[in-house]
Amino acid sequence: MDSASTNPPFHKAFKTLMEKTQREREGFDETELVEIEECELPVIDLSPLFEENDDEVAREECKSEIARASKEWGVFHVVKHGISSEVLNGLRIEQEKVFKLPFDVKKNNNDFNFFAGSYRWGSPTATNIKQFSWSEAFHIPLADIMGSTTSTTTGPNNTLTYRIEQFAWDAYNLAQTLADILAEKIGEQNSKFFRENCLPTTCYLRMNRYPPFPMASPSQVHGLIPHTDSCFLTILLLQDQVRGLQLVKDGKWIAVKPNPHALTINIGDLFQAWSNGVYKSVEHRVVTNPEFERFSTAYFFCPFNETVIENCSKQPSVYRRFSYQEYRQQVRDDVQKFGTKIGLPNFLLHNTWCRTSVKENI
Ligand SMILES: O=C(O)CCC(=O)C(=O)O
Numbered sequence: 001m002d003s004a005s006t007n008p009p010f011h012k013a014f015k016t017l018m019e020k021t022q023r024e025r026e027g028f029d030e031t032e033l034v035e036i037e038e039c040e041l042p043v044i045d046l047s048p049l050f051e052e053n054d055d056e057v058a059r060e061e062c063k064s065e066i067a068r069a070s071k072e073w074g075v076f077h078v079v080k081h082g083i084s085s086e087v088l089n090g091l092r093i094e095q096e097k098v099f100k101l102p103f104d105v106k107k108n109n110n111d112f113n114f115f116a117g118s119y120r121w122g123s124p125t126a127t128n129i130k131q132f133s134w135s136e137a138f139h140i141p142l143a144d145i146m147g148s149t150t151s152t153t154t155g156p157n158n159t160l161t162y163r164i165e166q167f168a169w170d171a172y173n174l175a176q177t178l179a180d181i182l183a184e185k186i187g188e189q190n191s192k193f194f195r196e197n198c199l200p201t202t203c204y205l206r207m208n209r210y211p212p213f214p215m216a217s218p219s220q221v222h223g224l225i226p227h228t229d230s231c232f233l234t235i236l237l238l239q240d241q242v243r244g245l246q247l248v249k250d251g252k253w254i255a256v257k258p259n260p261h262a263l264t265i266n267i268g269d270l271f272q273a274w275s276n277g278v279y280k281s282v283e284h285r286v287v288t289n290p291e292f293e294r295f296s297t298a299y300f301f302c303p304f305n306e307t308v309i310e311n312c313s314k315q316p317s318v319y320r321r322f323s324y325q326e327y328r329q330q331v332r333d334d335v336q337k338f339g340t341k342i343g344l345p346n347f348l349l350h351n352t353w354c355r356t357s358v359k360e361n362i
Pocket residue numbers: 206208224229236238244245284285286295296297298
């Protein structure tokens with residue numbers, strides 16, 4: 001298949017945006033051009049959580065490491081996480097196949113019911129290059145998939161659906177386990193909150209593909225623009241060794257060193273709000289690569305739309321309470337209005353300074 005028919009018309013969209021800007025470099029922060037240091041994330045071995053033995057000390061140590069990494073980094077690697085390589089590789093192969101389909105097929109997705117409306121590419125609301133993502137994705141509500149492959153579905157997409165569902169069950173169990181531990185570690189013993197509010201059908205999965213960006217230095221355009229995730233936590237499957245993920249640590253961007261045996265866990269906005277700022281939803285982005293395409297899969301652990309997110313601690317609240325629905329609507333409105341998400345700063349209880357500074361940046 002020739003790549004011209006597979007890839008979305010990135011070059012055209014990019015050129016239009018470039019022409020809209022007055023200067024070629026407008027919208028870029030010069031610090032982006034500085035060499036970014038590569039770091040290893042904390043690596044946590046989860047086997048003590050799953051092993052049937054009485055090693056309570058190892059289990060407690062593992063739980064403490066998860067809480068520590070979520071406070072200090074907001075992102076960490078987990079190994080021996082219980083999801084088999086058969087499940088992970090099966091998804092990877094099917095994901096690569098679906099992205100190889102012609103652009104028109106992906107865009108119109110007549111062939112796959114559950115994909116209807118889920119394909120995205122670039123950034124339709126971008127007003128400058130800084131807001132443009134050089135990537136394509138299927139953003140799939142898992143309510144459309146969970147349970148579907150137990151019935152006798154047929155068609156070319158059957159295997160992908162099956163692989164997604166298989167991965168999603170395992171990812172759900174892992175996410176629940178991590179969320180319960182994080183709740184326990186901030187004093188919510190026996191909290192049923194996550195079991196009652198986050199179901200396999202309230203979660204989302206995004207399959208990403210980043211085509212090579214051959215036009216200029218990779219730092220000139222993002223594969224995925226800087227953002228935080230609007231969920232409780234994300235399980236990220238980086239499907240190959242092409243680097244690209246970067247995050248903010250202690251106020252500066254660092255590049256994540258890939259770990260082929262690990263899944264990447266990312267704390268999202270809802271956990272930051274629910275934990276009253278104890279766990280960090282860290283800003284991250286993906287940079288482009290001039291030569292190689294890159295794939296990733298993000299599993300977003302989300303609640304019902306009606307779920308109310310409020311400070312679970314006894315400390316004075318940093319954020320006002322909000323429903324997940326309200327949060328998502330605010331994000332959509334901001335993207336429409338400003339071309340980019342604002343997120344939690346909109347929900348700060350004492351946010352005059354923050355609102356002003358955010359607006360000034362846009
Ligand atoms: O591809 C990656 O490494 C990150 C993807 C991501 O941040 C997302 O899908 O929200």
